[in-house]
Each structure stands twice: as structure tokens, then as C-alpha cells.
Amino acid sequence: MNEPTDKKCASRRKFLVGAAGLAAASAAGGAARAGNPNNQPPNIADWTKQLGDGVGVRAYGNPSKYEKTVVRRTVSWLTATPESSVSFTPLHELDGIITPNGLCFERHHSGIAEIDPNDYRLMLHGLVDKPLIFTLEDLKRLPRVNRIHFLECAANSGMEWRGAQLNGCQYTHGMVHCVQYTGVPLKLLLEQAGLKTNAKWIMAEGGDAAAMNRSIPMSKALDDCIVAYRSNGEMLRPEQGYPVRLVVPGWEGNVWIKWLRRIKIGDQPWYTREETAKYTDLLANGKARKFTYEMDAKSVITSPSPQAPLKQKGFTIISGLAWSGRGKVKRVDVSLDGGRNWRAARIDGPVFDKACVRFYSEFDWNGEELLLQSRAMDEGGYVQPSKDALRKIRGVNSIYHNNGIQTWALKASGEVENVEVG
């Protein structure tokens, strides 16, 4: 465990004092229940008095019935139909960096394609020496890699451009997840097909009813893209592109084509609907940024947050996620006063390239109202900006690529609200 670097942060000694008080209070309550805390355990609970379910009750397990609120949530008014909608990861209910497969957010353009893996095909064609078609079995027989990466929708936090102030990080930041992918490096497939000298772009197309498609420059395709079929060890879930999706590390989620059906190789981008009418960033002057693939460094405090209020004063843990599409997260800072003063947070657990990191910052809360913020810095030196700094450059027309600093107002009651600071 690393020590916090800022003096303002609760020192180790201070934590011990704070937490001991907390635990002593519990011990007092427990003693009343137990009668004799020095020698006896608490009263025997019902669950210790009777046999539980045996093995085989769940061949494939599910969470406890007491965790029923830990679910993806949708917003009915966001899109015209549920087939073109989104569900959000409950970031406020999770910890660490791995997202369980069952809670990874969804975003579909024409619903969840249901593909029989025996009939699945992936075609490579266009500017290649030899067009190829792969079955799923073919792909599984090729050399594979395992990589942990975040996936973020370009529209994550999109409602915040105009200050919608959605009430919870599940809604403001829940279009991000982080899992371990297994699959074939796209480079290997392209090498097998044999690239013509003028092969500069690929178009990836999905097998869903939207035939969702995007152009990707060859430099990225040959770098770290993966034709993936597994997530956290098991086969991809249907809503994540079963049986095969494209993994484009660090880039906006819409280019991670799900239900991947076809990769065409060409000499220029295709300017498909999804990269002209959609997924461009309209600036204040009427021009639009296009091909804005990379997800800039970003972070969010997941607890405390509007869906995870504080229940008591004293020793308190700020917990959050940070990520960057340009490499590793190098540092995360936390502010209690709306960005006037910053302290370095403790990054816990592994730090992977283009993956989420978990950060913590501990402090003693005396009940005063605070403005909580976090800001990520990546290994390239990029620092997450304020929302207003972003608005000055980009205006408020776009719904994409809002990586501005999020502010949570902690009230004296322990409740937390999504607010704007100047």
C-alpha cells in the first residue's frame, strides 16, 4: 500500500485513530449482542444452524439475492427505440478494475444480433493479395493474445456538455468498462491476406441489422487491434458482439465493431454514415471534427457519488476510476474544494496500457460541505481539463468526447449531487 503523497491527506496514524473509534463503536454494539465479547463469538446466526444449498445449485453462478440493485440501468427517453439505446454500468457499485461480464454497459444500433457460432464467418477482402474467410474455429486455431483494456463510448458523459447534471456516475460515466480480451492480433489476419502497397485503411462491419461500420487507419489496425472472441476468459456475451468483436484499444467504442462480419481493405476512409452524420464533433463555428478516435484521459469518483452517499462522518474513502486512450494513467489527483487544491490519490492494483486504474484517497470528513473532483494524467503528460476549458475550445454542440472534470457536491447530510463549478 502506498502512502498518500500530500500532507493534507489523512496520515496513517490519523487513519488508525479514526478507524479504531469506528470499530470500537461497533464492538460496543456487538458486545451487547454477544454478552461476552472477550471469549464468545456473536450469537449463533440461523445460517450457522442449518445446512446451506449444495453444489450444483447453479451450474453457472449468479450474484446474491441481496445484490439485486447492482444492475445495468437504462434511460427510456434517451433514444427512440430500445434497439438503438444504451444501458449503463453501475460504476458506483463496483471496485477494482475488472468489470464483471454481466455488468458491462451496452450500446446497440439495431439490437443484439443473435448469431449461431457454427454459421459465423469473417471475411477479409479489398486491397489484399488473397481474400480470406474465417470460421470461428479458424480464428480459435490462430495465435492469440490476452489484453486488459477499457472500452468507452464516445458519448459517455455526453449529456454533461450542456450541464444536464444526471444524478449518478452510472449515468454520467457508466458507458465504460474494462475486461480481459482474448483473440487474434488483427495484424496476423492482415498479413495472411497480404496487403497491397496502397492498403491504407480498413473498414470493419458488423453482422447486426445496422451493419454498423467504421473506417480505421491501417497504422492502428497493424498496431494493437485484436479480433477478440473472449471476455474475462469466457466467450463474449451476446450484447458484446458474440461470437467476435473488434478490440481497438484506447479508441471510442463505436469502432470496436461487434458481431464482426467483414473487414475491407482500402486506400482511403469510407466516410460511412457513422463517421459523417454520426460520431463527429460539431464545433461552435459550424465545422466538425471527424475521426476523433482517441479517448482522452478521464476519471470519475465512483464513491461517494449521488448513488453512493456517505452514511456517517469520520474516516472516508474516495474511490474512483481513471483511464486514457493514449497509454498508461500516470497519476490521479483529487480535490475536496472544487479544484482549488489538489492531492495525489493512491493508485491501487495493476496499471495497464489503455486500461482502467483504480484510485483511492482517504480523508476525515467532519460533515462540512465539499466539492469533490478528480483529474487524470497519462504517461504522455496530458492532464484532464475542466468542463469549461473544454467548452471554450469545442462549444456545446457535440455530445461526444466530454472528458471534463466531474464535480460532486457532498452535502452535510452525506447526500451527493452532480453540480457545475466555474
Added chain:
Amino acid sequence: MNEPTDKKCASRRKFLVGAAGLAAASAAGGAARAGNPNNQPPNIADWTKQLGDGVGVRAYGNPSKYEKTVVRRTVSWLTATPESSVSFTPLHELDGIITPNGLCFERHHSGIAEIDPNDYRLMLHGLVDKPLIFTLEDLKRLPRVNRIHFLECAANSGMEWRGAQLNGCQYTHGMVHCVQYTGVPLKLLLEQAGLKTNAKWIMAEGGDAAAMNRSIPMSKALDDCIVAYRSNGEMLRPEQGYPVRLVVPGWEGNVWIKWLRRIKIGDQPWYTREETAKYTDLLANGKARKFTYEMDAKSVITSPSPQAPLKQKGFTIISGLAWSGRGKVKRVDVSLDGGRNWRAARIDGPVFDKACVRFYSEFDWNGEELLLQSRAMDEGGYVQPSKDALRKIRGVNSIYHNNGIQTWALKASGEVENVEVG
């Protein structure tokens, strides 16, 4: 991607030839289906012609209906009752190092305790300055860490001591899984209670009907043990000790007490039933090894394996898992001839302390019968031994701590059998 180090292994060039042939064959088949493979995608499938399910179909997601065989499996004859039995992780159906929570093997002594988290308590008492009782909320308010560790049952591969040759790695090696845990370092809790100078051991006790308990030396308790409440980000599953279990990195699974209810601090081990009648290793001379906590370095080829036979000749990937309870896996070797010749496998993905690593070794299979083996080496220099070498030292009375090298016989048909080699 690292290149294999042994000349016997398929070279990069050889892979490309082999795989191109494979893909060309598929392309021919695909061409027949598509009519014009140079310019047209394969025939439009039904799933591209109609809208799929929208978001919100599954608030908590599950695998595809086509993956129904990817489940934990039980063996009815293994134990007297399902409440004292085991289910096995389908290692042959997984890849990478993270095990999905729903597929982590189970081993219970009195079934799955169903604990209401609001009524959960953890007591620390015995040789401490101040006995403490923690609620779940108390634990969640203390500084936490995230660590990826394997958990292996002491009896994993236990049937192989006498050569039972169970037909599949799910049954021979499926009592291991690897997830990311989130929880409080046990050291912090012990420090809060304040250890007496003669505090040398702890006893951890579960809240299940077995009140499963084990003694653990204080040196380990103060080292890397975690009082964990999350697995892969979400709360522990009921069968894994919801809401709280002890994580004892690198040590046999039975000391990772589930449904953790009590930690007593003492000056010597308790010699409970679970560490005298059970979980000791009876040697040939009638003496028993006791407190054999550490899991020695071990590995298994998960594919090909009896449940994952080869379907065709040509370029073939050997995939497997390796782990060590004494630190990081440093190297994994693979043999095709029953241990006469070895080649270094490629370890892919992150290598964590006391965690599973994924290894691959590629070769061209010409249809000849082979004896596939793997052996792990850890950073301490320990090399996984043969089963016979283990038997010479330990006899065949025990069912615990069999980390001997596993042999799979690959038949000309592609089928794989569990065999013994001299």
C-alpha cells in the same frame, strides 16, 4: 508476441504457411457460399435482416445460449452429500487468466450459507488489547486493496495420486480459479485490535453450518492476507463466501475461510478437526505432514485435453495455466514426447504474484500420437515434479498437494486421454 525459444517449435514463417492454407480452405468454402469473394460479403444472414433484442433485456447479463456447456460440473460419487461436495471450473472452455465469477469452482463443508449482509458481523478477539466487531459497512469504510490471486483446493488433482485418470482437466485440475479480490488487509484489522506480545497464530472461522475453521501463523496473517468482499469488482458470490471471505494468497483453499465470522488470536495453533483429521498428508511410513499450506508450482494443459480434442491436423495451439503459491511463475515448459524433450512456452498477459499465468506453445501436428506435458517453474527456482517423483517422496495415501506433471495422450483421431507415463 514473443517468439518461441526452441527450434522444434513452429517458426513464424511455418505458422504463416500453415494458417494461410487453413484460411484458404475456408475461403474456398466461403466463396462457394458467397458467390464472389473478391467483392461481396458472404450471403446476408438472418441476424443481419432483423432487429435484435434491445437494451434492458438482461439487467444482469448471462452467456449466449450457444455456450450452455460452459458450466461448473459436479461428480455425484465423490462425497456423501451435495452440501459437502465440489463443483469444478471448466478450465478447458476458458482462456486468459481471469475466471468469470459464475464459473469459479465450489467446495463446501456444509453447503452455501445464505447471509443477510445487514446482519453480518466479523469478530476479532483473543490475545488482543481490544476485541472488535465489524459490520460489513465498517469493513467497507477501511482502506482497501485490489489483488489478483489464484485459489486452489488442496485436493485438486487428488484422485491422480493413485492414477484415477479422470477424463478431463475440468475434473483433474478444475479446483482452481483466479480473480481480482477487493478487501481490507488483515494486517490493518489486527493492528486496530492491538496484538499482545504472545500473539503468534490466528484461527479463522466461517459462518456456515460447518463453522469451518483453520489456524494460520501470524507471520502470514500480517503479510498478504486480505479480508475480501469483492471478486472481479462485484460483491462475492454466495458460494464464494458472501459477503466476506479470507484471502490467503498462495495457500491451500480450505484456509481461505468463507462467510468469515470470527478471527481468534492465540499463541499456538488450535489443531482443529480440519487440520488433524483432515487436510494433513499421510505419508507411506504412517506419519502425516501437517500445516502444508503452500501450493507448490503447478501447471496443466487445458487445450488440447480430453474435453477439448483436436479437430484437424496442421497448426495447433497448446494452451494452459500455471501457478505457484510461492510467488511468480517464471517459466513454463511443454513436452510433446512425455517429458523427454522440452520447449519453453510463451507466457502471455500479465504475471502477478501468486496468480495464474496463461501459456501457449504452437506446433504443426501431422497426426502422430503424442504425449503432451507441461511443467511450471517459479521465481524461487522450484520446478514442478513428475507424479512418480512425488509418489516416491510422499507415497499414495494422501489426496492432497498433488502438483505432479499431467500427461495427455493425443491420439491419431485427435482425441485426448489422461494417461500415466513412467
